[in-house]
Structures are given as C-alpha cells and as structure tokens.
Amino acid sequence: MSNGRILSGKEVAKHNSRESCWIIVHGKVYDVTDFLDDHPGGSKIILKYAGKDATDEYEPIHPPDAITTHLSPEKHLGAVDPQTVQKVEVRISEAEKLRLDRVAQRPPLSEILNLHDFEGIAKQVMPEKAWAYYSSAADDEITNRENHSAYHRVWFRPQVMVDVTKVDWSTTILGQRSSMPVYITATALGKLGHPDGELNLTRAAAKCGVIQMIPTLASCSFDELVDAAQPGQTQFLQLYVNKDREVTKRLVQHAERQGIKGLFITVDAPQLGRREKDMRMKFEAEDPSEVQKTGSDGVDRSQGAARAISSFIDPGLSWKDIPWFKSITKMPLVLKGVQRWEDALKAYDLGLAGVVLSNHGGRQLDFARSGLEVLVEVVEHLGKERGLVFPNDKFQLFVDGGVRRATDVIKAIALGATAVGIGRPFLYAFSSYGQEGVECALKILEDEFEMNLRLLGAPAIKDISRTMVDASNLSSHIAPIPGDRLYESNYESMQVARIKSK
Ligand code: 173
Helix, strand or coil, rough: CCCCCCCCCHHHHECCCCCEEEEEEEEEECCCCCHHHHCCCCCHHHCCCCCCCCCHHHHCCCCCCCHHHHHHHHHHHECHHHHHHHCCCCCHHHHHHHHHHHHHHHCHHHCCHHHHHHHHHHHCCCCCHHHHHHCCEEEEHHHHHHHHHHHHCEECCCCCCCCCCCEEEEEEECEEEECCCEEECCCCHHHHHCCCCHHEEEEEEEHCCCCEECCCCCCCHHHHHHCCCCCCCCCCEEEEEEHHHHHHHHHHHHHHHHHHEEEEEEEECCCCCCEEEHHHHHHHHHCHHHHCCCCCCEEEEECHHHHHHHHCCCCCCCCHEEEEEEEECCCCEEEEEEHHHHHHHHHHCCCCCCEEEEEEEEEEECCCCCCCHHHHHHHHHHHHCCCCCCCCCEEEEEEEEECCCHHHHHHHHHHCCCEEECCCHHHHHHHHHHHHHHHHHHHHHHHHHHHHHHCCCEEEEEHHHHHHHCCCCCCCCCCCCCHHHHHHHHHHCCCCCCCCCC
C-alpha cells in the first residue's frame, strides 16, 4: 500500500530505537514501534535492524505479504530511495568463506547417484543454521532414525517369469494423475535453504509430473506458489489450523477457489516438538544470556523461529471440528499425522478421504512409531472392522518419513499405501542445487522405480501386491545383536558424494 512517499535512508536511520522503530523490507519503510511486543519472533530481532534494511533476515522466515497484512496501512510509511540506504555491514566469517568454497566445489549432478547424496552435500554447503533447522528432530531423534530403519525390516518376495518389458510407475493420488506414487510433502521455511524457496519444488514438480503439497508456513506466499504452477498441475495444501477459525476458513476457501485438489490437515503438532540441534545452534550463534525467553504473550522464543511462528496453531483442534471443515470446503480432506488404527478408523467413519500415517519426520513425539509400522496395523484393523481392502480409492492411506529409495516406496505400496510423501530429501536437493537438484532427485527415483519394478515382477503399480513383501519383523523393536566386528572391520563402508579438496 504505497502512499507515494519516498524516504531517504538517513531519515529511516534516525528511527533506530524501541521508542521509534522503523525498518526497511523489500524497499518499503514500516513503522513497527507498536508491533515490537507483538512480533511472534520477539522484539530483539527487530531491534537489531531498527533504522535499517531487514530484508535478508525477514525473507526466509516470513511469506512476502506477512508484513503488509499484519501492519495497519498507516504504518506503511512509503518507499525508500535505495541509493541512500546504508548497507548493514555483514562481515564474512572464516567459516562462511570456507562454506562458500565448498558451494563452488559441489560435484556435478551427474555424480549424484541417490537421495542420500543430496543430504551429504547439503550438510556441507548449507548455512549451519539452515542445516540444523531442516535436519533436526525431536528429543533424542530416535523416531527420526526409526522412520528410515523401519524400511530395513521389510524384505521382498519377488515374483519371477513375468513379462516386464514395459513397466509403468504412474498412478493417481486422490483422483489426480501422478508420474509416480510419491508426492512432495510440506516442509516449512524453504528460503533458509535457497533464495527461491518452495518455488524450486513447484517448478520441478511441474516438469516431472508429481504433486506438491504447499505448506501453510512456506517462505513463499501461497499465491506465489499457485501462480507458478503450470496449467493442469496439481497442488495440495497442508493446513495448520488457526485458533481464529475465520482465518482458516478464508485460507481454505481461497485455496479451493485457486484449484487446490486436497486439504491435508496436520494433527500431530498441537505444540511444536523440541528440536535440540536447532536450539543448540541458536545458542551457539547468539550470546545465550541474551536469548529472549518469553515475550509479553507468553510465547517461548528460546526455541528458534519455528516455535515462534507456530504460536497461532490451535492445540484445541479436535474431532468435533471435522463437520465444520466439511461445511466450508468440498476438497478431499485428509488428516496428516495419524499414528494409530483407532484414529484412522474414526477418520474413515467421519467420511474423510484418507490419512497420512506420519510422525512429522520424527520432529514431534519421540518414540512415535514409523508410519510404515502404523500402516500395517491400520490395514489389518480397517480390514477387520470395516471390510476395507487397500490400496483403496475411497479411503487412501499415505505414509511419510524416512523414505530414501524407490524400494522404500514400493514396500509401502505393497503394504497398502496409495502413495508416499518425501520431504527432507527435496529440501536438501534444492538447498544444494536449486530446482535442477529436485528434478535430478525425481529422475533418480524414476530410474529406481523402473529397475525395481522389473526385479520385483510388477509391471505396474497396481501389480505390487501384499505377497511381495515379508513384514513379519516390522513391529518387533528388537535391539540389534552385537555387531560382527572382525567382519565389519574388513568391510569398506559405502560413501555419500563428497566435495574433493583442492
Ligand atoms: O516441522 C516443522 O518444523 C514445522 O512443522 C513447523 C511448524 C511451525 C513453524 C515452522 C515449522
């Protein structure tokens, strides 16, 4: 809402205190004095930029329209003359120089062979804070690791002598075409990893024919991500339910009008989990005595940006809200974060379109079971109680967490899932290589599907059957027997892609 006024950087710089605090974001000047104590991220971070250009700090954490929608029009003071703005001096640390060197030395994408490789590179090239935020998980990160390990307790029973000259791994998800039984699941704060944030995912998804689930807390605005989609491209929306239901209603109905084809309501995050890698990074990056603990609204700000910006999420969300959701939208409704069969059954009985068996990438309740393990009990109980057979078009089961290979996806399909969500690996792919990285990750999965479907004797996704896997050990959480150290000392570990030192 520009009033046509042009301010000089010098004028803005005078308002550099708690008493009068102006900041510049995207070339516009805002008076945030009265907003300081209401900022979900605390006043301290704003005051650091009082009288200055805060765009770089603002960008990854806020959708572009956050400031314009939250600040009343009279606080929008006008544009700033860019020539007159004194740049905030950023000293490049030695560690940052080394990181930039590593960025320059990334191996070409042709040397990236699997999804683990992206993680290996991302760890080396991402800013430490961003890596800590993306990779961290709850408490001891047991569930985070279990999500991946669970796939190792399922083994194949391949079928031979089947004509697999042609194989086809395309499928449909909530009635929408997808080039593979994989969708890009929602992850927040994409601009921490790459300046284009989630747009990398939208564009790669368009090229590769997969579905993107847009997160409520994307760094890009919802409209930006929808506008970037190609005609006919399918997008879903992940929803954090606001304490103010009117806000949620507006968002949902806007999404439906914009052509979103499925609403995934997150139900496993009434409060954000404790992610210690992320917390520790914050304490290392700042003087711990200065980390602001709580604001006037009682929001705990010691646990990073995520905690702060999630304070709008309603912990009061309950089954009673489902009829209301059904009254405000015709989009298929899916609960994301279901962790036991009893809740999957309730979702079915309430007429929802499906559930995502997920523990939020191990970022919420530690010692929650893997989605894959929950899938087996859901299929068994909904079969017994309601006579359902899976995969089922009327009530679809999805799984996410820990997926790194097409074999992982195929195991989930064999056990009854319609499709599988992948989150972090795509974040790592665009953080290291932008949009091309995501396209490469999807191409790798395609290649893996082709080969593994042939080797399994399943020419199409519908041919993947329950008899093709042995999951008898999946729910036994046994501790591993002591390793065979002599044998292991001879075994040479496989390596993820590395940056060659000069
Ligand atoms: O897992 C997350 O980090 C997440 O879902 C989230 C929630 C709120 C704000 C930022 C991220």
